[in-house]
Amino acid sequence: MERRSLGAAALAVGAVGLGCMPMNWAYSTSQQRGDRASRALHAALDAGVQLLDTADMYGPFTNELLVGRALKGRRSDAFVSTKCGLLVGDQHIVANGRPGYVRRACDASLRRLQTDVIDLYQLHRADPEVPVEETWGAMAELVTAGKVRALGLCAVGARASRRPGTRMYDETIRQLERVQQVFPVSAVQAELSVWSREALESLLPWCSARGVGLVAAMPLGNGYLTGTLTPGQGFEPDDLRARHPRFTAEMMAANQPLVAGLRRIAERHGATAAQVALAWVLRQGPHVVPVPGTKRERWAVENAGAADLVLTAQDLMEIARLPAAQGSWD
Secondary structure (H helix, E strand, C coil), rough: CCCCCCCHCCCCCCCCEEHHHHHHHCCCHHCCCCCCCHHHHHHHHHHHCCEECCCCCCCCCCHHHHHHHHCCHHHHEEEEEEEEEEEECCCEEEEEECCCHHHHHHHHHHHHCCCCCCEEEEEEECCCCCCCCHHHHHHHHHCCCCEEEEEEEECCCCCCCCCCCCCCCCHHHHHHHHHHCCCCCEEEEECCCCEECCHCCHHHHHHHHHHCCCEEEEECCHHHCCCCCCCEEEEHHHHCCHCCCCHHHHHHHHEEEEEHHHHHHHHHCCCCHHHHHHHHHHHHCCCEEEECCCCCCCCCCCCHHHCCCCCHHHHHHHHCCCCCCCCCCC
16 A cells, blocks of 8 residues: 655645634524625635635535535635544434445545545544544545545544543544554644643644644634633524533633733734734644634635734743633633
């Protein structure tokens, strides 16, 4: 089997990507109307965004369909990343890493995305009943078959279930070491933002040492770091933030110093708090690509502009001194 890896170079280094999930799943469905999401996708591409991140479970399936429609006639403008390995049922999500399922899932994603090849195919979660090497081997076969260009792994980072004395991404690194023996890992996706910095401790150094890209998920803290959310505003019942421990009215109020700090820096640059938060993620390494999610054209263009914001040493020092985020899991 050919062992090749696109590595970090494939991830549009120094640029901001786009997380497509919020466009029609998990966030405020009442705001997911008409062709708003499609316009946001086109605006992002026009602004220079290349990496589009989706998954078959988002919807399920409808997010890939949305991306596929938006990319008609523009496939060469985008670096398409999608995921397999999780199945959405009625009020539950289960992992499936069986090789046969992986092959079928890839073919289905290709149809929905209306493309001949997926640039980055990620394993959303390892199946506890299937050795991860078997799942990864099936994904590697997709590269050999020309259906996929590179493989990635989504990090496991459950704060609440972490055992005492262990780091947040120890389990992910163990998985990465195992699958690397089968086929190269080109990218790892993990949460990374001003209020969630755990990936800097061990996961990012692991990636840096191996030339592996880091797709930084939730770089705007599920919207909190934009400064556009009001403590106590409430969320729609289907919005994942309605059950998030950092989005209670008490915790949103307690974490306002983070937003205030980002705003102070933004004012000096004529930028926004969101752009500062994204620029900070970009400064964590040349192989780090943030994928903020949005469903609006305005935010898509604003987020893309963060790649042009150069934070000073003073800015970075101020961000480093911001208080740690509070939440019921801390």
